[in-house]
Amino acid sequence: MKLSIDDLHKAFESRVRLGIMSALAVNDSLDFTSLKEFLDVTDGNLATHIKKLEEEGFIEVQKSFIDNKPNTSYSMTTEGQKAFEDHLKALESIINSQK
Amino acid sequence: MKEERDYIQDIAEIRSMMERSSKFLSLSGWAGAMAGIYALAGGYVAYNMLDFNPDTIYYSSPNLSAVIAVAVLVMVLAIGTAIFLSYRKANKRDETAWNAASRMLLVNMAVPLIAGGILILILLSKGLVGLVPPLTLLFYGLALYMGSKFTYDDLKFLGLIQMGLGLLSAGLIAYSLFFWGIGFGVVHIVYGIYMHLRYER
Numbered sequence: 001m002k003l004s005i006d007d008l009h010k011a012f013e014s015r016v017r018l019g020i021m022s023a024l025a026v027n028d029s030l031d032f033t034s035l036k037e038f039l040d041v042t043d044g045n046l047a048t049h050i051k052k053l054e055e056e057g058f059i060e061v062q063k064s065f066i067d068n069k070p071n072t073s074y075s076m077t078t079e080g081q082k083a084f085e086d087h088l089k090a091l092e093s094i095i096n097s098q099k
Numbered sequence: 100m101k102e103e104r105d106y107i108q109d110i111a112e113i114r115s116m117m118e119r120s121s122k123f124l125s126l127s128g129w130a131g132a133m134a135g136i137y138a139l140a141g142g143y144v145a146y147n148m149l150d151f152n153p154d155t156i157y158y159s160s161p162n163l164s165a166v167i168a169v170a171v172l173v174m175v176l177a178i179g180t181a182i183f184l185s186y187r188k189a190n191k192r193d194e195t196a197w198n199a200a201s202r203m204l205l206v207n208m209a210v211p212l213i214a215g216g217i218l219i220l221i222l223l224s225k226g227l228v229g230l231v232p233p234l235t236l237l238f239y240g241l242a243l244y245m246g247s248k249f250t251y252d253d254l255k256f257l258g259l260i261q262m263g264l265g266l267l268s269a270g271l272i273a274y275s276l277f278f279w280g281i282g283f284g285v286v287h288i289v290y291g292i293y294m295h296l297r298y299e300r
Binding site: 015 | 107110113117120121195198
């Protein structure tokens with residue numbers, strides 16, 4: 001099977017979004033603060049990228065309260081998992097084809 | 100259109116993020132070696148100065164409370180050193196020590212440790228002192244085995260060794276303090292030096 005640049009998902013062009021997906025791929029769920037620490041970005045920046053991934057249906061949000069403080073955590077949807085895996089496969093084949 | 104090295108950079112980023120977000124890699128090898136030294140010192144004090152050497156399951160010692168105090172001191176020193184050195188290592192790597200990965204590591208280790216700790220307190224209250232060295236080794240081994248998923252894989256082997264020594268010393272109670280010194284002392288020192296040479300140089 002021949003894969004090309006077209007198979008790379010546009011949603012993953014940004015490093016931050018790629019980072020969010022990678023972190024959520026190996027953790028059941030992560031809260032906003034943890035994601036912010038791992039990615040080393042500002043609140044606003046992270047929120048924008050999360051919004052975008054949420055619109056794509058790749059991640060879902062769970063809102064809850066811990067000690068009366070709102071706590072938001074994120075996890076990957078099945079759809080997100082599939083898109084991320086396809087993206088990784090496409091990356092792999094592009095690199096292999098250029099060797 | 101992106102260059103090939105951009106894609107390679109993407110993959111490097113993905114790898115690093117997956118590892119950093121799921122594994123706590125600031126665990127210090129030196130902390131392991133130091134814990135071993137504290138344990139050997141504690142074992143020496145218990146055996147030579149407090150004359151503590153259980154040879155049967157029911158064992159009574161006039162110095163039992165002093166022995167427990169020494170054991171608690173060893174534990175506090177070991178945990179304190181581990182926190183301090185890991186904190187320093189995390190700072191050097193420009194990471195925070197208290198993150199989602201280290202929380203998972205602590206929670207997973209705490210479950211077997213607390214269950215084991217309560218069991219050991221119950222046994223102590225019933226005079227089953229001889230079971231304490233084997234059970235501390237066994238539950239500590241279980242905790243390491245559980246924790247290894249959230250940090251270096253090598254921790255799994257350390258856990259298996261501690262469990263093995265614990266079971267062995269449960270069969271040979273007369274040598275249990277010796278096995279305790281091997282497990283918490285010698286094995287920790289060897290493991291700490293190995294981890295330092297492998298990951299921190």
